Amino acid sequence: MKVFDTINETENHLKSFQNKSIGFVPTMGALHEGHIALIKKSVAKNDLTVCSIFVNPTQFNNPEDLKKYPRTLDEDCKMLEEAGCDVVFAPTAEEMYPNLPQIKLNFGYLEEIMEGKFRPGHFNGVGIVVAKLFNIVKPNKTYFGQKDIQQVAVINRLVKDLSFDLEMIVCDTIRENDGLAMSSRNRRLSKGARDLAPKIYESLKLGEKLLLAGESTESVKSKVSEFYLNYPEFELEYYEITDFESLESISEHNPKRRTAIIIAAHLGGVRLIDNHVF
Template identity: 75%
Template sequence: MLIFDNIIETQNFLKSQHGKSIGFVPTMGALHEGHRALVKKSIAENDLTAVSIFVNPTQFNNPDDLKKYPRTLEEDCKLLEEAGCDVVFAPSAEEMYPNLPQLKIDFGFLENIMEGEFRPGHFNGVGIVVSKLFNIIKPNRAYFGQKDIQQVAVINRLINDLSFDIKLVVCETIREKDGLAMSSRNRRLTEDVRPSAPKIFQSLVIGKKLLLEGNSPFIVKNKIEDFYNSNPEFKLEYYEIADFETLEPITEFDKKRKTALIVAAHLGGVRLIDNKVF
């Protein structure tokens, strides 16, 4: 496995791999089994697999969140080598941003709902860094996890609107045995709050059950708010019932339409997100 921290060296190596298909997994490090699953999927479908490890400062609207984000490069590289990864691109912020970008990317409707509403500027930062990474790696396929469902929608818009010749591959969320969606942020959960964390997923299971029983989305959201009120260790940020394709909130549930339940909540100072699609 080759490890690069320089854009030019990374590009030169990948250009030398004439005719080989490249799968790409962009990450911010603190890797877990969910990332390993993305890498394994890429290895199965491509000649070469590249993974980026870069904690992107431009997508954090909260400086404390950026400061606390776990950085475990040595451990990450060990996991990637064991998984069979071919190339790791782990640049510094100075390498990626010799000058702060002046470009702004507006993803329209997606900017004003859920993550966009509560994290202003977040998707602009995501769009710029992913565009830069796509241009550096030039992959044939890019692999993202469904846990970040709104980010997936943003990347899909980016690929389509900017005509990137890349296939977006979305992989299922990998969970702990107790149902908690695997996330780099889970490392920050303390022992006293970690046992409560699976209630995030439980709230999605409850929401699905209530919808299938004939309750309206309005009633379901009220019941879920009651659920979180009865578990005061959580601070609910949002719980949305949306059309899977557009992520627009729905007011009437239709079993024939693919629906997404999407949640963000804080637990012990750690922001957790999850979703369930059915």
């Protein structure tokens, strides 16, 4: 497995694979089995698999969150090599941004809801760094996890609107045995918080049960708020019920369409997100 920290080295190495299929998994490191599942899917379907590891400063609204984000490059590379990854691109912020980007990307409605609403400018940072990575790696296929469902919608819009010649593949969320969605941020949870964290998924499944029983989304949100009164350790940021395709709010579940329940909550000073689609 090759590890590069400059754009020039990475591009020069990948030029020799122009006639091969390249699969790409962009990450911010602190890898877990969810990331490795994406790598393994790429390895199975492509001649070459590339993983980027870059904690992108332009997508963080909270400087403290950026500072605390786990960085475990050596451990990550060991996991990637064992999973069959071929190339790791792990640049510094100075390498990716010799000058701060002046361009601004706006993803319309997606900027105004959920992550867009609570983290203004976040998706501009995501869009710019992913566009840069696509241009550096030039993949045929790219792999993302469904846990970041709104990010998936943003990247899908980026690919379509900027005509990137690649296929975007979205993979199911990988969960711990107790239902907690795997996330790099889970490392920051105290033992007590980690024991409580599966309540997030429990509240998503509660929402599904109530919607399938015919309750309105407003009724469901009210009952979920009551659910969290039993667990004051959580600070619920949002709990939204949307159409899966558009991520627009809906008033009730339509059996003919897929519904997404999406949540963000703070627990023990750590912000966690998750979703459930049915």
